[in-house]
Amino acid sequence: QAGLTQPPSVSEDLRQTATLICTGNSNNVGDRGAVWLQQHQGHPPKLLSNRNNNRPSGISERFSASRSGNTASLTITGLQPEDEADYYCSAWDTSFTGWVFGGGTKLTVL
Amino acid sequence: EVQLVESGGDVVQPGGSLRLSCVASTFTFSNYWMNWVRQAPGKGLEWVANIKRDGSEKYYVDSVKGRFTISRDNAKNSLYLQMNSLRVEDTAVYYCVSFDVGWGQGTQVVVSS
Numbered sequence: 001q002a003g004l005t006q007p008p009s010v011s012e013d014l015r016q017t018a019t020l021i022c023t024g025n026s027n028n029v030g031d032r033g034a035v036w037l038q039q040h041q042g043h044p045p046k047l048l049s050n051r052n053n054n055r056p057s058g059i060s061e062r063f064s065a066s067r068s069g070n071t072a073s074l075t076i077t078g079l080q081p082e083d084e085a086d087y088y089c090s091a092w093d094t095s096f097t098g099w100v101f102g103g104g105t106k107l108t109v110l
Numbered sequence: 111e112v113q114l115v116e117s118g119g120d121v122v123q124p125g126g127s128l129r130l131s132c133v134a135s136t137f138t139f140s141n142y143w144m145n146w147v148r149q150a151p152g153k154g155l156e157w158v159a160n161i162k163r164d165g166s167e168k169y170y171v172d173s174v175k176g177r178f179t180i181s182r183d184n185a186k187n188s189l190y191l192q193m194n195s196l197r198v199e200d201t202a203v204y205y206c207v208s209f210d211v212g213w214g215q216g217t218q219v220v221v222s223s
Binding site for chain 2: 035037044045046047050051056057058088090092097098099100101102103104
């Protein structure tokens with residue numbers, strides 16, 4: 001099954017804003033939206049945003065998710081060194097009848 | 111904060127079996143679909159299986175169909191994954207996941223002769 005498409009890497013300056021993109025189709029992102037995950041090296045993924053673009057308790061307001069059509073976005077404002085991580089998107093795919101993932105974007109904070 | 115604690119990972123030979131468990135706390139487990147997601151060494155994330163709130167629907171990725179079985183016990187706030195006929199390519203960290211509320215810490219499964 002085809003996964004979601006994410007750019008392999010994004011670099012942005014400290015205290016600036018980064019926007020990560022995740023592209024799917026009408027069977028997944030375009031149907032019910034996407035979730036966003038953050039994973040630091042050697043650690044489990046952490047849920048940043050659910051399909052309703054809501055942050056779980058404890059997730060900083062600097063992380064905000066949105067969707068337009070078949071594309072989901074994660075915006076991180078006021079970049080901090082600890083934001084350096086891999087970011088994954090995922091969505092339920094109605095044709096595959098399962099969750100599909102993007103390949104992940106490695107965010108570097110300069 | 112959501113707590114999902116996995117256990118049961120081990121080193122097993124090809125063709126062997128394992129049963130993974132996950133205990134949930136701090137949220138109403140029975141209200142959520144639950145999933146197993148795995149991550150092979152140095153690789154991305156792969157969804158393995160999920161189960162409806164009441165256990166009445168289950169879905170699997172093709173590569174594990176007929177070999178893995180997902181189940182849950184809402185009275186025990188627990189999720190399970192029975193893994194049979196294990197293959198080398200099943201080697202991964204297995205996470206217990208609710209895509210609505212959070213992820214567990216993972217349990218390591220190594221399939222090797």
